Amino acid sequence: MKKLLFFLALSFVQMSFAQNSTSIYSKEKAPLVIANGNKTYLYACALNVNNILTINVFKGEKATQLFGEKGKNGVLEMNFKPETQFLNLQNFYTEYNISKADQFLPIVLNKHFVDEKDYLLLDKSAVLSVKILEEQPFVEPVLLPKGKAIYIEAMETK
Incomplete structure (x- = not known):
């Protein structure tokens, strides 16, 4: 179920935030990813979806309000299992x-x-x-x- 939620969230983010981008790996259009408080972008991270506990998706003005300019393309906030290194x-x-x-x-x-x-x-x-x-x-x-x-x-x- 967690895998399905992650893939749905990722698909939503790709559709919502990469509208004019040829690649989700473009830093200009990449959403911010916050994994247990660590800030990164989709093009610069490798995550094991089996370790995800929760996912929150923020977009638009709410993302910018909460996360500043780096959140302008949306934010995936994820909490991982405690043993995740x-x-x-x-x-x-x-x-x-x-x-x-x-x-x-x-x-x-x-x-x-x-x-x-x-x-x-x-x-x-x-x-x-x-x-x-x-x-x-x-x-x-x-x-x-x-x-x-x-x-x-x-x-x-x-």
Whole structure:
């Protein structure tokens, strides 16, 4: 039932907030996601829907009133099970032993470039693998510079 609610909320958000966007991964049109108080955007997070306890959807003036300018494209506020372990950017680097030199590489999450790395938020149980690619082959939603990239494969949330 929680999975169905999450997918319904996500579908609603995509329809409501990405009307003029070619991709939900566009930061200009992406809704704000608040997961147990951690702020991120849909294009910069990987969440395990099995860990979701509650979801609240805010849009329009109410979202902006409650969450400021970052909520202008809507907000998904989610509460997760207490045992859910979230990794922000620094925790991610430590957890997956990303070297200092590789921390400057672009991050690709499920074939989508995370252009604002500070918003990266991962439910550790949603991460399937982390690799350093010598040559990233992905081109959507934006062209990345040729060369190495950190690639995170995670459970899809859509």
